[in-house]
Amino acid sequence: MSKIHVSTSINGDAVEYLCEPEETLLDVLRNRVGLTGAKEGCGSGDCGACSVALDGRLVCSCLVLAAEAEGKTVSTVEGIAEGENLHVLQQKLLDHAALQCGICTPGILIASKALLEKNPDPTETEVRYWLAGNLCRCTGYDKIIRAVMDAAAEMRGA
């Protein structure tokens, strides 16, 4: 079986890759493109560690075939900061000590960023439900929720 050629845009860069039909977008990001920021925690869409934005839509990259990315844009954790400048969400996660081991952090960042783009002023409950698919086993979520709420406030200019 010959491989599939895919042209896509990842974090603003044009990227081409060859993939097997059954490879997921997560497999390709990690093993072929060299972007290991997205993590595989479950491979079944239950943990959110592999979250990326596909054409701006929050998805689990373990539930997307790599071949489906043809002609699409993919955003990963590696593309959130601009050069030396961290995104507000990244800074707030650091300021609030909202990570311990850090394995869920890339997914939390991508998911929170998608939330704040859609809803700049979420309630605590809205943040909690939006992030329900991003499992964190270390923090009990408390500091993560505070960080996202604080980032939202700062991004609103509040």
Add this chain to the structure above:
Amino acid sequence: MVTEYKEGSVGAEFNKREFKVVGTRPPRPDGVDKVTGRALFGADFTAPGMLHATVLRSPHAHARIVSIDTSGALAMDGVKAVVTSEDFVKQTSSGNQDTLDNCMARGKVFYDGHAIVAVAATSVKIANAALKLIKVEYEILPHETDVDAAMLDSAPVLHEGRKFRNIPEGNNANVSGYWEFGHGDMDEGFAKADIVIERSFKTAATHQGYIEPHATLATMGPDGRGEIWVCTQGQFMVRDLAAAFVGIEASQLRVTASEIGGGFGGKTTVYLEPVALALAKKSGRPVKMVMTREEVFRASGPTTSSSTDVKIGMTKDGRITAGQAKLRYQGGAFPNITAMLGAMTAFASYDLEAVQTQAWNVLTNRPKQAAYRAPGAPMAIYTVESVVDELCQKLGLDPLEVRLLNAAKKGTLSSYGPTFDEIGLVATLEAAKAHPHYAAPLGPNQGRGVSCGFWFNFAGNTSVSMNINEDGTVAVIEGNPDIGGSRASISMMAAEELGIPLEKVRTIVADTNAIGFNDVTDGSRVTFAVGLATIKAARAAIQNMCGRAAQIWGIDADAVDWVDGAAVPTGHNAGDFPPMSLAKIAADSAKTGGPIAGHFEVNADGAGVSFGVHLVDVEVDPETGFTEIKRYTVFQDAGKAIHPDYVEGQMQGGAVQGIGWALNEEYIYGEDGKLQNAGFLDYRIPVASDLPMIDAVILEIPNPGHPYGVRGVGETGIVPPLAAVANGVSHAAGVRMTELPMSPPRILAAIDGAK
């Protein structure tokens, strides 16, 4: 929030020290890497020419392996090596042999998911395809997964001859361990009681649930030298076990710990590492192995499940007269001592005249248990705290008052033997009593639960090196994987002791050939023991630097003191020199004798025990049995909190893991002995929307065994939630819950049964 501790002689002494760095909340040094995706975790490592290996696992709960035929797999294109138990070295210690037999089944499979064969190939796809060509002939044996059933004479025996300690008469061959603790006359104690309650409890096995699956990359050349990169709580543990299993000497195997995506005790042993090393040895190529989530659940260590009988007597005014517990734990197919830890901790919160605990470990057809945050304690203390709560309820007494009345304190003969030194239980209980949470009104179908918790904390073998760089910065080299922010706290203690700004310090976790031996990151030991060694290493460096300054000044070394990051002359005849900074001494080091470093190696002692008290408000839906956590407050004696954010984080994270254990997490086995919920869909850890904010109140009762008063804080937080939530649910539902998890079907059945 941090509550200053004002009373007590030891506390006063420690509070005299004005910390500059310790107690602040700076950003963690590994933070930027972790928010940008640059941090490299176990599965993020690659090597040129790397192969991928996967594992054939037992579909049976218990079977004799009659034969294994790997010829089909070996013949497949792209397959480079196959290993079975035959490829490993027989171990002299039974503990090591058990660990090896768990990595690769020898003769028998003991549980669904037990590894049998591993295949290394040029891709995961080929390795998986090759697994299907392996023929294993099994003689299926009867199995048992329940702790009580495994103790019956009718139960299938897993191993003959594995009993250790003096197992009392009448126990079958599956009982591998028995322990007893306590003091006083039980009959006399119960005779003094106005009321005695006896209850039996069960708790399910839970999994540590780290989000990062086990992953490793191993290489080994024909020269017999190997390297392993791995997500682990202890690179030295991996080195020692993997080297022994493959038959090479420790110096020939260099193990580097990656960033670790959660462990909670579950990464304190090996699963894949020796297998990857053996495959690398056979194939001559680097071999990467990553568990799937299903493999993590089926074959890496869950905690023990338990079945416990508790009997406690109390006087009308709330004094506990006697406490007794019989704890039966199963931790899978190999012996372990978790039940002993349960028996030691069950009554540790209380000052008792008569206390007795007995514990049995029972072998079952489940995966080999691994440590999970305060192993053995949560389920033991759950049973005792549930009965204490019921006694308070029956007698109409305030549960915090009763705990204060009976609380262990300095000088108490603990239920497990030693006499307590300075401990913070009373302060913690008083903080809980004074907190607004305890007085807040409750709504309909709501209940408030209270529980104490306790954990020993460990110290152990520790090595730290510290290099003073010529530019005045400092490199701290330690050997314990940073599982929750310890590089931050170690850097802070180094900066504090040296008297320099935190930004001047960088702490790294070194490989096994770059630093002396360290025990694994466990027992809440790192901030305590590595912190202690860091302070002592800094003092060694300071002594060296004072000597250099003395040399430059031409005075005696003992006429130089170290103040605020600089050498200063001290005493009558020292002379009048301006302070000489660390940076200046470092810059001139080549002229004064060469590089400056400090190091310290110790098998540390003096880890302070830690107590916590949790308050929870729950609401139970009487029509569905659904429990909502409405409010949660954690009070814990942390000793000196080096980085309060991460102390709070440990308290919050532990509490939420305990909430999961209380409400929904459980290993579910079918009649066929197969695990039915090997995934995050049906192994239900708490999600963000399940929880309120978790308020954390840090009590700082300094530990006399540490220069800054540090206690371990990582584990205690998981201990109280089981009983706190169970007590809250029992009040809200109007029926005493005695089995965990309190899943909705169980709560609804209890409510309906009580009608």
Add this chain to the structure above:
Amino acid sequence: MRFESPDTIEQAIGLLNTCEGTSRVLAGGTDVLVQLRLALVEPELIVDIKHIAGMRDITAEDGGFRIGAAVSGAEMGEHADLVALWPGVVEAMELIGSTQVQGRATLAGNLCNASPAADSVPAMVAANAVATIVGPNGTRECPVADIPVSPSKTSLTKGEVITSIYLPARPDNSGDAYLRFIPRTEMDIAVSSAGVSLTINCDGVVTQARVSLGAVAPTVLVVEDASSAIIGTKLEDAAIATLQAACSAACNPIDDKRGTVEFRTKTAGVMAKRAALIAYSRAGGSK
């Protein structure tokens, strides 16, 4: 495995119809990719239908809405008019999985997965939704209720693809609702569930009702006794109690790792009761 992403439905059907082995249609992929990962299926062919015209569209039609087979739950939730007309169907869809899963999962996919616990199906059945199916023999319409025939099995024949689901127009003063019981607040599979769609008159009396249950039988149950219990009432306590009892009586569940027979039977009635009250309120009824 072969991956194809045809531009026309004819090409898609041709591919599926001529595939000799197992094939799978890919829309959102949130079930298919999990099955691939666990090696539950090893298909020869995957046909991605997202590039076919109309598959990603929500279209107003005869007072109702036609929802293309590849429209995601998130897109449904963002469609204000659809949410206004069939809030219960949209909320059912939006309960499936995480926000991430919502970015991909589809109504048609949830239906074709044929799980007894599928969240959107009881709501669609209560709504009398109709699937449009295109196959080698042309186009046909089929009530959603008739598509799942048993766990993991549908009535679709070889080469057939659901291209859209039609949610019909409805009278004024109508409302629908869907509730499920799960042990956590999110991320679980329904242990029991209920969909209720009803219409009231200007006096607040229920004139039409349809009550469905999920996860309590091999396929979704339509409980006629439950709807008749509330038709002609204003959902007084007695009527609600009769509905609840009728729902529990209709249950034929299994014991498994997610719930017991007893628990499912009881909570299905509770879910139906609560869903009926929400649907009534959405229809404009006040109690």
